Amino acid sequence: TQLLEQSPQFLSIQEGENLTVYCNSSSVFSSLQWYRQEPGEGPVLLVTVVTGGEVKKLKRLTFQFGDARKDSSLHITAAQTGDTGLYLCAGGWKGTALIFGKGTTLSVSS
Amino acid sequence: NAGVTQTPKFQVLKTGQSMTLQCAQDMNHEYMSWYRQDPGMGLRLIHYSVGAGITDQGEVPNGYNVSRSTTEDFPLRLLSAAPSQTSVYFCAGRQDRRTGELFFGEGSRLTVL
Numbered sequence: 001t002q003l004l005e006q007s008p009q010f011l012s013i014q015e016g017e018n019l020t021v022y023c024n025s026s027s028v029f030s031s032l033q034w035y036r037q038e039p040g041e042g043p044v045l046l047v048t049v050v051t052g053g054e055v056k057k058l059k060r061l062t063f064q065f066g067d068a069r070k071d072s073s074l075h076i077t078a079a080q081t082g083d084t085g086l087y088l089c090a091g092g093w094k095g096t097a098l099i100f101g102k103g104t105t106l107s108v109s110s
Numbered sequence: 111n112a113g114v115t116q117t118p119k120f121q122v123l124k125t126g127q128s129m130t131l132q133c134a135q136d137m138n139h140e141y142m143s144w145y146r147q148d149p150g151m152g153l154r155l156i157h158y159s160v161g162a163g164i165t166d167q168g169e170v171p172n173g174y175n176v177s178r179s180t181t182e183d184f185p186l187r188l189l190s191a192a193p194s195q196t197s198v199y200f201c202a203g204r205q206d207r208r209t210g211e212l213f214f215g216e217g218s219r220l221t222v223l
Contacts, residue, residue, distance in 0.1 A: 035212075040217070042200050042216060042217055043153070043200075043212075043214055045212065048211070090212070092208075093155070096160050097166070099154075100152045100153040100154075102151055
C-alpha cells in the first residue's frame with residue numbers, strides 16, 4: 001500500500017494552461033516536500049511545507065498543505081514547456097526516513 | 111564541492127552475480143539513503159542510515175545490503191542479482207537526520223540479464 005498517493009499519474013497540457021497535482025495520505029505528516037525530476041537526473045527540492053493550512057508560492061507554483069497535514073497540492077499557473085518533468089511528493093517515515101509518492105509526469109507542449 | 115557522487119553510472123550484470131554501488135558525499139550528511147526508481151513507481155526506499163554504524167531497512171530491502179563504516183560512504187550491495195533488480199538507483203543524503211532537503215546523486219542504471 002502506497003503511503004502517499006499522487007494524482008494524476010500523467011498530465012499532458014498546452015502551454016499557458018493551469019494545472020493542479022495532488023498528494024494524499026491517510027497518515028498525518030509533520031511536513032511534506034515536493035521535488036521535481038528531469039530525465040537522467042536526480043530529483044531537486046522545490047519546497048517544504050510544515051504548518052497545516054500553509055500556502056507557499058514559488059513564482060508560478062503554489063503549494064498548499066492541508067489543514068489536517070494529510071494532503072498537499074501543487075498548482076502551476078500558465079504552464080511553460082520548461083515545467084515539463086516528474087513531480088514527486090515526499091513525507092517522513094519511521095521518524096527519520098523519507099518516502100515518496102509514485103509521481104506525476106507533466107508534459108507541457110507549445 | 112562534489113556533493114553526492116555515485117559510481118558506476120551504468121552496469122550490466124548477469125543473474126546471480128554480485129556487485130556494489132558506491133555512494134560518497136562531502137556535504138557532512140548525517141542521513142543517507144538508497145532508492146530505486148522504476149517506471150510508474152516513483153522512488154522506493156531500500157535502506158537508510160542516520161549515522162556511521164547505524165542502518166535500517168526501507169520499503170523494499172530484500173536482496174540488498176548496506177553498511178556505513180564512515181560518515182562519507184554508504185555502499186549498496188546486491189548479493190545475488192536478479193532481473194527484478196534492473197532499475198535506476200539513487201543515493202541521497204541530508205545534513206540533519208530528521209529534516210531538511212534531500213540531495214541526490216546522478217543515479218546508477220543497473221541492468222540484470
